[in-house]
Amino acid sequence: MSSTGTSTIDTGDAALAATSLLRFATAGSVDDGKSTLVGRLLHDSKSVLTDQLEAVERASLDRGQDAPDLALLTDGLRAEREQGITIDVAYRYFATPRRRFILADTPGHVQYTRNMVTGASTAELAVVLVDARNGVVEQTRRHAAVAALLRVPHVVLAVNKMDLVDYREGVFAAIAAEFTRYAGELGVPEITAIPISALQGDNVVTASARMDWYGGPTVLEHLETVPVSHDPSGDPARFPVQYVIRPQTPELPDYRGYAGQIASGVFRTGDRITVLPSGRTSTVEGIDALGQSVDVAWAPQSVTLRLADDLDISRGDLIAPAQASVRPSQDQTATVCHVADRPLKPGDRVLLKHATRTVKAIVKDIPSRLTLDELSQHPVPGELVANDIGRVVLRTAEALPIDAYADSRRTGSFLLIDPADGTTLTAGMAGDAFAEAARDVKEAEAAADDEGWDF
Template sequence: MDLLRFATAGSVDDGKSTLIGRMLYDSKSIFSDQLESIEKTSKDRGDDYTDLSLLTDGLRAEREQGITIDVAYRYFSTPKRKFVIADTPGHIQYTRNMVTGASTADAAVVLVDARKGLSEQSRRHAFLVSLLQVPHLVLAINKMDLVDWSEEVYESIRAEFVDFAAKLEITDLSVIPVSALLGDNVVTRSENMPWYHGPTLLHHMETLHIASDRNLVDVRFPVQYVIRPHQSSNHDYRGYAGQMCGGVLQVGDEVLVLPSGLPTKIASIMDASGPADVAFSPMSVTICLEDDLDISRGDMICRMNNQPSVAQDIDAMVCWMSSTPMAPGQRLAVKHTTRNARALVKELQYELNVNTLHRNQGATELKLNEVGRVRLRTTIPLLADEYRRNRQTGAFVLIDESTNSTVGAGMILAAI
């Protein structure tokens, strides 16, 4: 069954957690004891209704403040598709959590309060969705029940967002009016908005075409682990395990191993169920080659005439996730696909104001939750693509070696 990952985003109190709770509840994807628990909690707090946001807001601080702080993942399925939902925070100080949740998403749902219209945080999250190259964006205009199901309010917000989205790299945009609290247009069609003729949110997610979003042209197979059984029945077995990050490989294909540049052919492919004739993104497989080559973790298998850049100078957009600012001259560890390196921050070219899209070229450092264009010099070459071409080989994380904390997420613009 097909799998869709999607993230919710938007400003505080726009109803992201309630929307997910409603989707889980109306699709019969929660257990009776879970429902009893949130009904009891809602009653104990004096709520007039069952607060479905409690299905995702599990931390004590989240329940006390009525906000989402950490990314909450929920899993459910319908007869048509499996889903992984990332409920991301709306507060500006938790922007880094939103980036984490959306980085692997196939689609993003940005919620807007129909009473307030587009907020600064709505625009901020829409920009970050665009920056992360999430292929599909849904604008869910929530709380339509509080504006008397007004078509004029819906059209006004839709027109304003479409105008803003024209400045971003958004390839697929849908706009759906909903009421997460009452369930209108979430799973079942609303009788209160007869003027809306589009799909419900769940139906849209069930029918969203994502197969063409995968890069099936550029073969990229970063080696994660070398398998040597050391068994009498497998004296000479040497398999290379990892996840396909792009393209299609078949038994007998001629390939190239980087960074050594040695050519060889695919002898066999194994997936979880046994021998396979073909491997494609995002399958996890073990590949055996016809020649015994010196290959280890961090190397990459690709096509002879279609190779990633082998580069040590990296231009990238970086979202900074640490309370300690990033500045030129700083030394950090880099985790890129299965390859580890160290890097020097050579230059901060500009800090990008994600609200106005203004480039502050006078910036001398990147603070927590800020985004900027940075040039890095790595100790060993990275086998990289531009992020817009491949979201896996074009992304990396930055790590503070003194604390082993992830301090930044990067999207490669150019590898030189």
């Protein structure tokens, strides 16, 4: 279920065309074979250096194994955990002739579920791994919930270890149906189920001769061909100011520029803008990028904006179109994933970091916590503990222009931080993320029914 918009950017610059880069994250329960899947992807796509492969082969022989254990290609993460080092996400980079990839390899144990939030926050696709012998378990549902919460547009269900269930189609079909129904209720817009054996290489990079009943793509084929839109024209233009540049040199006596990274959308010279939260307005007089003046810039470029008027602008302010829908407010309701060992309770005083701005805030209420088994909202939970997903009501010391997360993943998200030691407590998404995602899916299904599409 998807819709394709038409680009409104008319610059003639090839950089605005769809890029060949895909960011994706992997998630799975412990021992579901995620390390083997990642290793198989890297090995069979010829993205492993010769010395790395030789080291894996030697280590496998030392363990008495006849064939290379491809899971060892990613076992550095496991070794670091054994040494007591806290690991968030391991990023790996590889490429095929068709596309470049940034893989966020997230830990599988339940206590590291919170780290999937980090890996999936910028992902355009999530691969959720399931052991064919165990089917959909609580951790699978938790991963689906995080993918829905973060509005990851594409989810791949990789049903692994099909070799241990004799490659039976019925086993795969039952797991795929259960997961699709559950993820669909959460609001995941697109789900692709693929039966695989990462150990044997079935349907990872090459098609399996032992599952001739499956006619879909392999994991790599899907990663190479899944449509990923990088056209920023449909996103709301947002520019968090990171630094004010005033060189005051003889060559540039009156230069005043506002530097930062465009969070979303497009800015052009001549655009009328407003500065939030002050509400002052001006016009974009010039845009500097890489030492040159340009007429247009788009996310995620780092640029300097020059305005026609001298306004009181500082780090943390947000530059947006003059008619921007976002309105600064001190009251925020959000869906959050709690990531700290310390519980979050009503009355807690925290720091809220949004884009380049950090302000004091207080947790006014925690109305509900999501129950993963039945997707119900448990009312008045009293607190959120590590890995809980729930809703919070916040009051900030200053008004903040926070978008709904459904409108912008960048400026609709924030972090809650412990003011005492700087620990990240909670990752927040403004608005009711699950309700909005489920509503979008229902609207898409209704539109598809009207046009006679078959889901």
